[in-house]
Amino acid sequence: MTSEHDEVARNARELYARNHQGILSTLSLEVPGYPFGSVITFVPDRNGHPVVLISDIAEHTRNIHADPRVSITLTEGGDDVQSSGRVTLVGDARPLPATDIDAVAARFYRRFPHATAYHQAHDFAFYRIEPVRVRYIGGFGRIHWVAPDALCRTNPFGEDVEAGMIAHMNADHVEAMRDYCRLYGIDAGGETPRMSAIDGEGFDLMLGKRLLRIDFDQPVTTATEVRQAMVALVRRSRSPAEQS
Secondary structure, rough: OOOOOHHHHHHHHHHHHOOOOOEEEEOOOOOOOEEEEEEEEEEEEEOEEEEEEOOOOOOOHHHHHOOOOOEEEOOOOOOHHHHHOOOEEEEEEOOOHHHHHHHHHHHHHHOHHHHHHHHHHEEEEEEEEEEEEEEEEOOOOEEEEOOOHOOOOOOOOOOHHHHHHHHHHHHHHHHHHHHHHHHHHOOOOOOOOOOEEEEEOOEEEOOEEEEEEEOOOOOOOOHHHHHHHHHHHHHHOOOOHHHH
């Protein structure tokens, strides 16, 4: 039986997984004592912690160098933002160790291929935000603090295994990914779906620069279970009930 705590954590993870951009708040150097908000894009690392790619000359980077305490706010969107879900992750932003850069860069560029040249051409660097607390609001009256490890889950697949599954889907199963879009009523708008990530609870498709998150019905831990879950989604998308 699922407890309220488990449901809240799952709802927070789902909202977190559906987002790839948000507001990064840092402590301002220019206006001491005041928060400074910036629009950023991010990707979760293998432990689910958000990683940003930011310029050395950006105001928020200067602020982080002086004080690493930050927050990222993500929203569900919609016409009434006050009744929509949102997550605020509070943590410490630190430069990514050199030993982690290659693996994180691969994840980042699968989600944001247009950013490939930033790292070298414009003095950009990766920063990981180590979460301290998480605030989840699921709508009016649904307000909770969530433990960081309940939001940020470790990916059960190693980088090579995940990359192999993604490459296989993008090379051989584009039509299946179109089926996933149709299943969830998503108009690809002429874009070819491209898979960018797989984890234990679902996978990410990119439609140009738009992120489409698709959750598995049940958590998975092996490549075989991933395949079974994706085949089941294709069958659902092509069933008479779904088509009607």
